[in-house]
Amino acid sequence: MAATATGTNQVVPVGVGGGPRPKNGNGFHGNGGGRGGDDLSFRFSPARYRIGVWMAIGSILMLFVALTSAYIVRSASANDWHPIVMPKVLWLSTTLIIISSITIERARRSLKRNNQAAYGRWLVSTVALGIGFVASQLVAWRQLVRQGVYMAANPYNSFFYLFTAAHGVHLLGGLCALTYLLVRTRKARNTIDGELRRVGAADAVTLYWHFMDVLWIGLFSLLLFWK
Incomplete structure (x- = not known):
C-alpha cells in the first residue's frame, strides 16, 4: 500500500485503507462519476416521460369513466332525457383527429430515423389538425346554441357540453405539448442525453395524442348511439 507524508510527518495512506481518494474531473470520487463519465447511472431514461404520461392517462380515464357511468345511469332513470340531433360538423371533428393521430405517428417515426x-413538417400538420378539431367543436356549440340547445335545458344537453368541454380542455394540453416539441426542433441536440430527452418527449406526446383520439371516438359514439 502506498503512503504519503504530510507536512507534520504524519503518514497518510492513499487509496485502499480509508485515506482520501483523489477526485476525478467531475468532482466525484471514483472513475468517471457523474454525467459525461463512464458511470451511466445519471443518464436520462425516456421511461420517465412514458410513466408520467401513463399516470396522466390513468387519471383522465378515471374521470371519463365516472362521467360515462353517470351518463348511462341518468339516461335510464329520467323522463326529461331528450337527445339532440348531432351537428354534422362533429363528423369533421372526428375525421380531423383521426388524421392527426396518423400525422403525429409519422412525426415520431421521422424523428427515430x-x-x-x-419531423418538423409532420408536427406542424398535427398542430394544424388539432386546431381544426377545436375550431370544429366550437362551431358545433355555436350551431346548437342558435337552435336553442342550452346546457341547462335537459340532462342530455348537460352531458354533451360536459363531455366535449372536458375532452377539449385535455386536447388543448396536448396542443401545448405539440407546440413545445415544435419549438425544440430548432434547438440542436449534440449529446446522447439531449437526444434521449427529445425522443422520449416525442414518444410521450404521441402516446397522449393517440389517447385523445381514442377517447373522442368513444365519447362521440356514446353520445351518438346511447340515447
Whole structure:
C-alpha cells in the first residue's frame, strides 16, 4: 500500500485503507462519476416521460369513466332525457383527429430515423389538425346554441357540453405539448442525453395524442348511439 507524508510527518495512506481518494474531473470520487463519465447511472431514461404520461392517462380515464357511468345511469332513470340531433360538423371533428393521430405517428417515426425536416413538417400538420378539431367543436356549440340547445335545458344537453368541454380542455394540453416539441426542433441536440430527452418527449406526446383520439371516438359514439 502506498503512503504519503504530510507536512507534520504524519503518514497518510492513499487509496485502499480509508485515506482520501483523489477526485476525478467531475468532482466525484471514483472513475468517471457523474454525467459525461463512464458511470451511466445519471443518464436520462425516456421511461420517465412514458410513466408520467401513463399516470396522466390513468387519471383522465378515471374521470371519463365516472362521467360515462353517470351518463348511462341518468339516461335510464329520467323522463326529461331528450337527445339532440348531432351537428354534422362533429363528423369533421372526428375525421380531423383521426388524421392527426396518423400525422403525429409519422412525426415520431421521422424523428427515430433522424429525419429532422420531415419531423418538423409532420408536427406542424398535427398542430394544424388539432386546431381544426377545436375550431370544429366550437362551431358545433355555436350551431346548437342558435337552435336553442342550452346546457341547462335537459340532462342530455348537460352531458354533451360536459363531455366535449372536458375532452377539449385535455386536447388543448396536448396542443401545448405539440407546440413545445415544435419549438425544440430548432434547438440542436449534440449529446446522447439531449437526444434521449427529445425522443422520449416525442414518444410521450404521441402516446397522449393517440389517447385523445381514442377517447373522442368513444365519447362521440356514446353520445351518438346511447340515447
